[in-house]
Amino acid sequence: MSCKHIGKQSISFKSPPSVSGAANVVGKKESDGPLGKSFDCVSENSLFGEKTWEKAESAMQQRALELALKKAGLSEDLLDCVFAGDLLNQCTASSFALRGKNIPMFGIYGACSTMGEGLSLAAVSVDGGFADNAAVVVSSHFCTAERQFRTPLEYGGQRTPTAQWTVTGSGAVILSSAGNGPYITNVTTGRVVDRGITDINNMGAAMAPAAYDTLMAHFEDTGRSPSYYDLIATGDLGREGHEILLELFRQGGIENMTNLTDCGMLIYDREKQDVHSGGSGCGCSASVLSAYLLERMRHGEIKRLLFAPTGALLSQVSCQQGESIPGICHAVAFSAELTPEEH
Amino acid sequence: MSCKHIGKQSISFKSPPSVSGAANVVGKKESDGPLGKSFDCVSENSLFGEKTWEKAESAMQQRALELALKKAGLSEDLLDCVFAGDLLNQCTASSFALRGKNIPMFGIYGACSTMGEGLSLAAVSVDGGFADNAAVVVSSHFCTAERQFRTPLEYGGQRTPTAQWTVTGSGAVILSSAGNGPYITNVTTGRVVDRGITDINNMGAAMAPAAYDTLMAHFEDTGRSPSYYDLIATGDLGREGHEILLELFRQGGIENMTNLTDCGMLIYDREKQDVHSGGSGCGCSASVLSAYLLERMRHGEIKRLLFAPTGALLSQVSCQQGESIPGICHAVAFSAELTPEEH
Numbered sequence: 001m002s003c004k005h006i007g008k009q010s011i012s013f014k015s016p017p018s019v020s021g022a023a024n025v026v027g028k029k030e031s032d033g034p035l036g037k038s039f040d041c042v043s044e045n046s047l048f049g050e051k052t053w054e055k056a057e058s059a060m061q062q063r064a065l066e067l068a069l070k071k072a073g074l075s076e077d078l079l080d081c082v083f084a085g086d087l088l089n090q091c092t093a094s095s096f097a098l099r100g101k102n103i104p105m106f107g108i109y110g111a112c113s114t115m116g117e118g119l120s121l122a123a124v125s126v127d128g129g130f131a132d133n134a135a136v137v138v139s140s141h142f143c144t145a146e147r148q149f150r151t152p153l154e155y156g157g158q159r160t161p162t163a164q165w166t167v168t169g170s171g172a173v174i175l176s177s178a179g180n181g182p183y184i185t186n187v188t189t190g191r192v193v194d195r196g197i198t199d200i201n202n203m204g205a206a207m208a209p210a211a212y213d214t215l216m217a218h219f220e221d222t223g224r225s226p227s228y229y230d231l232i233a234t235g236d237l238g239r240e241g242h243e244i245l246l247e248l249f250r251q252g253g254i255e256n257m258t259n260l261t262d263c264g265m266l267i268y269d270r271e272k273q274d275v276h277s278g279g280s281g282c283g284c285s286a287s288v289l290s291a292y293l294l295e296r297m298r299h300g301e302i303k304r305l306l307f308a309p310t311g312a313l314l315s316q317v318s319c320q321q322g323e324s325i326p327g328i329c330h331a332v333a334f335s336a337e338l339t340p341e342e343h
Numbered sequence: 344m345s346c347k348h349i350g351k352q353s354i355s356f357k358s359p360p361s362v363s364g365a366a367n368v369v370g371k372k373e374s375d376g377p378l379g380k381s382f383d384c385v386s387e388n389s390l391f392g393e394k395t396w397e398k399a400e401s402a403m404q405q406r407a408l409e410l411a412l413k414k415a416g417l418s419e420d421l422l423d424c425v426f427a428g429d430l431l432n433q434c435t436a437s438s439f440a441l442r443g444k445n446i447p448m449f450g451i452y453g454a455c456s457t458m459g460e461g462l463s464l465a466a467v468s469v470d471g472g473f474a475d476n477a478a479v480v481v482s483s484h485f486c487t488a489e490r491q492f493r494t495p496l497e498y499g500g501q502r503t504p505t506a507q508w509t510v511t512g513s514g515a516v517i518l519s520s521a522g523n524g525p526y527i528t529n530v531t532t533g534r535v536v537d538r539g540i541t542d543i544n545n546m547g548a549a550m551a552p553a554a555y556d557t558l559m560a561h562f563e564d565t566g567r568s569p570s571y572y573d574l575i576a577t578g579d580l581g582r583e584g585h586e587i588l589l590e591l592f593r594q595g596g597i598e599n600m601t602n603l604t605d606c607g608m609l610i611y612d613r614e615k616q617d618v619h620s621g622g623s624g625c626g627c628s629a630s631v632l633s634a635y636l637l638e639r640m641r642h643g644e645i646k647r648l649l650f651a652p653t654g655a656l657l658s659q660v661s662c663q664q665g666e667s668i669p670g671i672c673h674a675v676a677f678s679a680e681l682t683p684e685e686h
Binding site: 009011055087088089095096111127130189193323326328 | 347354395423424447454471475532
């Protein structure tokens with residue numbers, strides 16, 4: 001047995017997989033934000049040379065995966081499998097991105113937590129010896145998401161203060177059995193948590209309890225305290241959800257979560273970019289992880305990172321039928337270096 | 344390393360996971376078919392005591408998982424993770440089925456191939472030592488699928504001869520590190536294959552090339568010939584897709600595929616039940632596998648089974664935008680007994 005599960009929800013890797021390549025592709029609004037200079041590829045018109053936004057989203061995934069492979073110095077043939085997901089009905093951004101490619105594909109769905117889910121499964125595949133190189137690629141697109149989940153863009157609907165802005169972006173990460181890190185040392189897999197939130201314009205409130213559930217499980221399973229990490233980054237709670245998560249920690253007796261941030265807060269300038277509570281979408285945490293967080297690890301600015309993207313598991317139909325909004329959060333622990341026993 | 348990947352797309356398990364429990368729940372039409380007596384639980388009105396078909400689909404998943412756990416003699420607490428998927432937008436049948444349950448959940452999407460994808464990932468988790476017990480649960484529902492993909496039921500639209508009938512059903516399978524089999528010895532993960540089919544009423548034609556691609560990869564990677572298996576069961580090609588797959592094998596020089604069948608052909612009586620080409624949906628292969636194929640293995644009627652469910656990776660939007668229909672197929676090899684070297 002090469003590895004083991006610990007506690008109820010967590011896994012500890014015996015041979016922690018290494019990030020051999022990570023890349024991202026975003027739209028203009030994202031490139032105008034505080035992390036603008038960090039992104040690998042930007043499309044000025046959100047179409048990436050395609051005729052529809054849906055095709056554009058697939059093109060983003062293809063480009064992100066190509067760039068990640070290039071950074072890893074790997075050809076497509078050396079990828080043993082890819083885990084891919086998005087927010088579109090039937091995950092078509094991913095299926096069409098991988099159409100005709102010679103890569104075994106696992107389709108995954110975790111709403112905006114999909115990069116966390118994919119990294120967990122890719123790490124399991126690599127650490128277990130089932131793959132030497134496994135990729136994760138996810139995406140979201142403001143225009144496809146508005147069309148599908150909300151109203152036609154032309155309608156120009158007003159947004160409430162707690163609403164978030166779906167990131168136009170794709171991130172790809174390649175994990176390999178050999179490499180110089182950053183390494184994935186542990187993962188904690190989320191449960192479906194629903195605290196009865198029904199406001200579809202307040203996803204942060206719906207997802208914050210799931211983040212709290214998974215993070216507390218992670219600390220309990222691993223025996224690590226929050227301060228073990230230089231940074232804990234949730235996926236796309238936004239300002240509203242972030243404040244709720246801080247309050248949940250306070251109620252749980254954990255006061256000083258000064259190392260807690262959120263990718264949805266990092267990607268846009270809240271004052272200047274009219275995004276209300278912040279960014280959201282699979283592409284939010286995926287692009288911030290690949291462009292910013294992993295780069296900070298590579299530059300030695302962060303040694304230990306806990307990446308915990310969250311997803312709201314609703315659909316238009318579930319809302320119309322009066323259901324509340326379930327959430328999920330998958331946590332992935334990165335370390336810049338390995339301890340002697342992890343080597 | 345506890346296990347290894349072989350060839351481009353396949354995995355061979357060193358400690359083949361054992362099926363410790365499998366169960367299913369279906370609707371009345373399925374119980375009226377040739378396999379009617381094999382199913383564990385039947386709802387006469389397709390609502391399973393719920394107010395909407397979507398809630399009914401979630402209830403089916405919950406019931407199938409409960410029954411599978413019962414058969415395995417396991418409590419929910421002993422499940423290390425569950426892989427769950429369905430055909431609904433944003434996979435809500437699965438998310439709502441697992442809401443509030445104390446089980447780490449991975450959402451997956453492989454259209455009607457989802458049971459194959461889930462079994463592959465669950466087997467990887469168990470063989471790799473990441474889980475002692477991992478579950479897979481998937482579902483489809485005729486009424487939710489018609490509403491979402493086609494036309495309102497009240498519309499009473501005519502069906503073309505190549506059309507299939509979405510199975511109202513859910514299947515759950517639990518894999519464990521210890522047990523008496525049947526065992527999963529190998530899996531072959533599919534690529535996204537698109538041969539340009541655009542007729543949304545002929546899914547069999549769209550998926551047959553994916554089945555051929557994965558089955559041929561399986562034979563090449565494992566060195567096994569088709570005759571190695573007592574039975575090869577695709578997921579839901581239906582009569583039309585089955586004939587196309589046979590023709591593809593003939594063109595590839597393989598004539599005598601007398602051991603090839605299809606779950607979509609097995610579940611309904613084509614003459615009496617007005618299903619045209621046969622059954623489809625995640626619940627088709629999942630219920631036929633759990634109710635019929637695995638039972639035949641337990642009774643010694645089949646020693647070696649290759650289960651190869653197929654999925655059509657389209658959405659309403661992709662069709663409306665003129666895209667053809669990509670397909671995928673995931674193959675899972677079951678063996679009633681292990682050879683000495685597999686023990």
